[in-house]
Amino acid sequence: MMNAPASRADHDRMANAIRALAMDAVEQAKSGHPGLPMGAADIATVLFTKFLKIDPADPKWPDRDRFVLSAGHGSMLLYALLYLLGSETMTIDQIKRFRQLGSLTPGHPENFVTPGIETTAGPLGQGLGNAVGMAIAERHLAAQFGDIVDHHTYVFCSDGDLMEGISQEAIALAGHLKLNRLVVLFDDNGISIDGPLSLADSVDQVKRFEAAGWTASRIDGHDPQAIAAALVAAKKSDKPTMIACKTTIGFGAPTKAGKSSSHGSPLGAEEIKGAREKLGWTAPAFEIPADILKLWRDAGRRSQSEHKAWNARLGALPADKRTEFERRQNGDLPRDLADAVRGVKEQLAATPKDIATRISSEFALETLTAAIPEMVGGSADLTGSNNTRAKAMKPLAAPDYAGTFIHYGIREHGMAATMNGMALHGGVIPYSGTFLVFADYCRPSIRLAALMGERVIHVMTHDSIGLGEDGPTHQPVETLAALRAIPNLHVFRPCDVVETLECWQLALENKDGPSVLALTRQNLPQLRKEMVTRNLCAGGAYEIAPSIAGQVRVTIFATGSEVAIAVDAKKLLDAQGVLARVVSVPSFELFAAQSTADRAAIIGTAPVKVAVEAAVRQGWDAIIGPDGAFVGMSTFGASAPFKDLYRHFGITPEKVAEAALSKLAK
Ligand SMILES: Cc1ncc(C[n+]2csc(CCOP(=O)(O)OP(=O)(O)O)c2C)c(N)n1
Ligand SMILES: [Mg+2]
Numbered sequence: 001m002m003n004a005p006a007s008r009a010d011h012d013r014m015a016n017a018i019r020a021l022a023m024d025a026v027e028q029a030k031s032g033h034p035g036l037p038m039g040a041a042d043i044a045t046v047l048f049t050k051f052l053k054i055d056p057a058d059p060k061w062p063d064r065d066r067f068v069l070s071a072g073h074g075s076m077l078l079y080a081l082l083y084l085l086g087s088e089t090m091t092i093d094q095i096k097r098f099r100q101l102g103s104l105t106p107g108h109p110e111n112f113v114t115p116g117i118e119t120t121a122g123p124l125g126q127g128l129g130n131a132v133g134m135a136i137a138e139r140h141l142a143a144q145f146g147d148i149v150d151h152h153t154y155v156f157c158s159d160g161d162l163m164e165g166i167s168q169e170a171i172a173l174a175g176h177l178k179l180n181r182l183v184v185l186f187d188d189n190g191i192s193i194d195g196p197l198s199l200a201d202s203v204d205q206v207k208r209f210e211a212a213g214w215t216a217s218r219i220d221g222h223d224p225q226a227i228a229a230a231l232v233a234a235k236k237s238d239k240p241t242m243i244a245c246k247t248t249i250g251f252g253a254p255t256k257a258g259k260s261s262s263h264g265s266p267l268g269a270e271e272i273k274g275a276r277e278k279l280g281w282t283a284p285a286f287e288i289p290a291d292i293l294k295l296w297r298d299a300g301r302r303s304q305s306e307h308k309a310w311n312a313r314l315g316a317l318p319a320d321k322r323t324e325f326e327r328r329q330n331g332d333l334p335r336d337l338a339d340a341v342r343g344v345k346e347q348l349a350a351t352p353k354d355i356a357t358r359i360s361s362e363f364a365l366e367t368l369t370a371a372i373p374e375m376v377g378g379s380a381d382l383t384g385s386n387n388t389r390a391k392a393m394k395p396l397a398a399p400d401y402a403g404t405f406i407h408y409g410i411r412e413h414g415m416a417a418t419m420n421g422m423a424l425h426g427g428v429i430p431y432s433g434t435f436l437v438f439a440d441y442c443r444p445s446i447r448l449a450a451l452m453g454e455r456v457i458h459v460m461t462h463d464s465i466g467l468g469e470d471g472p473t474h475q476p477v478e479t480l481a482a483l484r485a486i487p488n489l490h491v492f493r494p495c496d497v498v499e500t501l502e503c504w505q506l507a508l509e510n511k512d513g514p515s516v517l518a519l520t521r522q523n524l525p526q527l528r529k530e531m532v533t534r535n536l537c538a539g540g541a542y543e544i545a546p547s548i549a550g551q552v553r554v555t556i557f558a559t560g561s562e563v564a565i566a567v568d569a570k571k572l573l574d575a576q577g578v579l580a581r582v583v584s585v586p587s588f589e590l591f592a593a594q595s596t597a598d599r600a601a602i603i604g605t606a607p608v609k610v611a612v613e614a615a616v617r618q619g620w621d622a623i624i625g626p627d628g629a630f631v632g633m634s635t636f637g638a639s640a641p642f643k644d645l646y647r648h649f650g651i652t653p654e655k656v657a658e659a660a661l662s663k664l665a666k
Contacts, residue, residue, distance in 0.1 A: 015041035021080040025098035035249040035262035036074030049299035070127025071158035072108040085300035125164030131155035133421020135182035143402035169414025175213030178398035209242040221245025349531035357519040360500035362387035378406035378432035386433025416445030423454040431457035449514035463518040464614035471639030481618040495563035498528035502537040540591025545582035554580040568653035629659040
């Protein structure tokens, strides 16, 4: 929507209100980034007062336009806007407490802290990727639900965002998918921390975006009419739009404007005084003159009638469609998930399957994607290897966005950031696939998903030397440990088809965080042959092969493909009269979350503990203790058929039994 233009004088004073709040808050905090909000104030004023469809009284309104500040260091821009527009929670007191413990105004924007913030940004480039995901989710849900989903995604990004490699993946995907509801406002200020951009960059960003299938233009980012005209054109484009807005960082600061010195430190009292004079801003710190605040607050109410009309449209939907829309928005799973899982388990008990866990995952997905229509799958060009596409899934692509499978291309960084954006948008559950070793290409986004508490599910196959001939470049050894180090991330390594199903269920049921499913390329025997309705993986670890009788001398802990090896080692030990039991550990995190007593009961009292996992030992001491024996990897792998590799690296039932016996002998 476009309202009548404010007079130039009103515009300037409204923009200066942002500049003043940013300068003053950073000064008070003695840290922060005044340059971006001061430079971006004109763009933000036009966008937020004339275009953006938002209702500060309902920051979760599903059909609001999304605004992502990808350059999260400019967080004061968002906080100033929230305050000025009349967010209930963003009081002037919060602005005064910028960057202080417990405030709603942390150093970088955190969506889980501050109502009205769409994503957590700071690691440059991530927000842009999130915005692409939001724009995908919008088109997808619009295709499914019609005109109750009808909004735009705006993203404000800096030189740094566009220099990061992840931006290329995000831009290419958005251009390919023709996401014409996506608008990038590029803060083309030619300055980064080290100084002028010419030190390190000479890319023509307009040409770059055009090459990726976008509409792109250059404007004066301090000219409100030019900004408005560019936004009007963007809304008519049949492609995503990039507007390179030439701005002056620290606009208004008498000596620091246009310089990197305004990027990331308080301007200082003298400079602020000079800026107030230059901008004609006479109000004291943290005070916004009543007439300007009124203009802002009125702007904050602009979309109320649209919100009402939207409520009416939602109310007019057939009851089942409306309920379904609301269910998906709330992130609630359909009621029948437990039933669906039970049905598959019954099938598996009747007809066991000795298949790779990646195939098990595909088998589970046939049922789960049918039961949970909001699952939007994908793969970074490894669909046939990751087995993430259930048969009925159609591609999500332009111009028909109703499909549920995204061909992300070979873009793991962009894929992971996009998935975060889809989850943040709401209404969809993104999952996708690549090889486990490429978790490192997704790691910054996985970390942010964990921090934000977003449900995104990464299927990561080819999870060890078990992938064989592709060799050590493709064989993860340190990856599980590295993923397990991320707080609030659930890492699952199921041992067979039944555990894979259970782990999928747990990943889907975890509304508040991401999951990784580490799956094998190679076939594995179905170890869980009996029908057990309860989800045994829910506790993170459980006894999968109990002792045959009497005093247990050895407990063998294992995950994934090594559980079968552990079970065979137990048989060797039992045959020698050394009684053993096997504990499967599909998730360290869920196990760590159990009570001390429950953990102790699972770990047991056998004098010898052995762990077996085709990966490095790091992390296992929490279960087997420093005296436990570990059978796994301590080097990178090698290129050979997988059975040869298991023998070569000594990950065999015989070696596991030997390790146990040698501990017993001590
Ligand atoms: C991935 C990542 N690397 C480095 C940083 C640290 N950092 C913050 S802002 C910035 C660059 C500043 O330049 P620009 O993005 O143009 O922002 P401006 O100074 O114009 O506001 C850097 C290197 C970061 N936040 N994220
Ligand atoms: Mg810059």
